[in-house]
Amino acid sequence: MPEISPRPIRFVHRGHAIALEGVPPTRTLLDWLREDARPRCTGTKEGCNEGDCGACTVLVAERDDTAPGGVAIRHVNACLSFLPTLDGRAVITVEDLPQPHPVQQALVECHGSQCGFCTPGFVMTMTALREAHAAAGTRPERPAIADALAGNLCRCTGYRPIVDAAERMFELPDAPIDRAALRAQLDALAADTSEMTLEDFAAQRLARPEARIVAGATDVALWVNKQFRDIGEPLWITRVPALRRIATDADGTLHIGAAASLEDAWAALAARWPALTEVWRRFASPPVRHAGTLGGNIANGSPIGDGAPVLIALDARIVLRRGPDTRTLALEDFYLDYMKNALAPGEFVERLVVPPSPEGTQLRAWKISKRFDSDISTVLMAAALRLDADGRIAAARLVFGGMAAITKRAAQTEAALRGRRWDEATLQAAQVALAQDFLPLSDLRASASYRLAVSANLLRRLWLETRPDDPLPASATQVREFRA
Template sequence: MTDPTPRPIRFVHQGQIREVSGLPPTTTVLQWLREHAHCTGTKEGCAEGDCGACTVVVAEADPVSGELTRRTVNSCIQFLPTLDGKALLTVEDVTRSAGPGQLHPCQEALVACHGSQCGFCTPGFVMSLWHSYEAHETPLPRPALADALSGNLCRCTGYRPILDAGEQMYAAPRTTMDLAPIQSLLHQLNQTDAASLLYEGPNAAQAGKTQRFHAPRTLAELATLRAALPHARLLAGSTDVGLWVTKQFRDLGELIYLGRVAELRHLGRHVDAGGTTLEIGAGVALEDAWSALSEAIPALREVWLRFASPPVRHAGTMGGNVANGSPIGDSAPILLALNATVILRQGDSQRELPLSDFYLDYMKNAIQAGEFLQGIRVPVPGAADERFRAYKVSKRRDSDISAVCAGLWVKLDGDTVTEARLGWGGMAATARRARATEAALVGQPWNETTLRRAQAALATDFTPMTDLRASDRYRQRVAANLLERFWLETRPDAPLAADQIQVWPATR
């Protein structure tokens, strides 16, 4: 494979195609907006994708249908070259769409409901409200609206007037953005730049050095490129790697971006005699992956909604979350309990590995040089004798990192446990199954005596650490309590319904 000729980054912004060159590949979208495009409506708050002040909308055309997909993302951690072939929409575009001298209904509602005090977070709320307004013709129920705004933090106004505005913005005559000009420009752009992107710019971490950013378009190109550059940094949603630049000022070296490889965005369902399996490409957004999992396994809905925030789920990928291997990542413990496997590719060869064998040590996995994660296969539990639950415990309900996350699955023959898979996050250097606890369950009746033995075994499976999120004793106690809750919900005799053990879903 020969490298494509380096070219500028090209994307649609404010009704025209922008060309950008000469900037470091790790320049963030927010930096470009404020420092180069002089669009200062978008704010920088945390610079780590947590507060939502920098929220923008990225639009992308489906290569076949041309249909436009619009999603909120955090511009503070998105690298500018990831916009290539896409459209960038900001708070200035929302205001402009309302007409000269007018405010958009979501902005008018924020004013009328006193939804802004210091105003710093307001542009981010406007973008999330506008995204919801464009996607829904009638107001969302307030709990669903709160979920949609969970990636936007406000320190002074409080959320009630903002939620009021989210309902009231539908009272005015409906104003929707004309998407035809954006679609036309994106079509023009993608006809011109059908080949893969190679962008070169100065290395922000090493003066005088050049940094390259590759964005292959096909799986075959990616495999060849990865074989040629086995030590290059793979970049998916940038929701973790972006912080290595904005917080740690690290040199990322050569970058290979996975976001333009269509095959990695495949999300499908395979049904055979063995049951149903979800196949999730490594480039599938977290939002889409969790949505599909939640549809197939309703017990996952709450973990889906509490996994980070919509802007993070829109940008990040489940493949990236699994490959990253953080011991407090929420995907891995759930997937461990579901007996998921990972598909690893090197050149033209593939191998399938149980996720339980994938993690070797803290932030170390079984991926070999020149290899990459191509996808994840997840068997869907559905038999009458299977019991599955997922739990997340964190200090803050929305958009917070877990202290403990658990995926718990057992198979019963009558009232006897025949198989068990218990996946845990936050309890060890990697997400891991509790093998001793599983052994204490298998072959035993699913009753309180067995539960107590399993809780005792759980203390031998893990020696958790103490950090800012939780102490080791807290994690051990919470894990034991979650195991008990699982038994209470799934025991053969009088299992408890959800509204008997948790207030929040009953009020939503």
């Protein structure tokens, strides 16, 4: 087995290659920027220290031959970014922008800042938005701007002038990031890379079954920042290029590597099943989706995670690897009990496999939470339904998160549906069965009675949108329009 290299963490910062040695693996980029960098980069602020407020937003660039200029640029939360995750990448902070940057000028002109604490984070998010649309030759509309800003909070300005500024910035002179220079610097770093093969990672995992596997650290970083937990010396799964891949077979089967980002994974799912667009936009925030992984969301196994209900409704499989050996399970069989799964010692999630849906399948997924954006689910329902020519239910998969100790199918509700005509009487029978499937808990997010009531209401919405007689269009059952 190859030894774990003690090599430095190498990344580009302020136009120069940085090499850090002897740094604790859980040292965050935010702390390094504010305390260790020279000169200190205090424009990046610490607000919540848990990825909710966006005051610490920075840009991270990495080599990507499919991206403009061969460089992918995304915004992430510095408070959740452990320094080892930056190896081989470039970090761009508000101090790196030419002054005044068009984004900053737009905020001034539109009165988009008051106390200013949150402003650097907004500037970096808006810069990422401007870069993305400038490269594509497009301009976002206000709903898309609001979605892009979902990871940034402002407590005093209000969002209207900030969204105004995001529109205004496209009218000001361009000041693009020099991607050619960035690519050259990243190429130089790539000569000494920490990336490894899938076989090497599997061997390391087998030798260190007790080690914590870390991807984007959007969950693990909270254990460190808020609970002060010692996670030891992690294994960095994002260093395995093979596990970051998303591929499609000739028959339409989708393969999502365990280290593929949430953003890329959900983009692939929503492209195949457009009904998943709303859940995608409401799954965490853009900075969290850029850093976190769908494989991590699934492996962590929270009963209120947004990924598992959708994937189980799609009859997804999970591929587990231990050394050179792999085995495949139905994803619904992966979860055994609260925060317990079927992983054996030395085993890890290699990829998720999502088959094409049978012709005629109607897919829906809805999330209920206290906040619309960037919030934990109270209940998430995902449903895959197929009717026959007579309007009877030929197949039904109903999956709920937030209703039990694990993400779970509503087995008795499904049984009440199959073979019956999809009418009001069948709906009511299914709603009665739902109360037999679940005995949810009451907690800070909702009472048990609320969870049962809202789940029954989601079944009604499913019927309204998919009934064979006069189904309602999506525009009749939602109040917000999502646009690209």
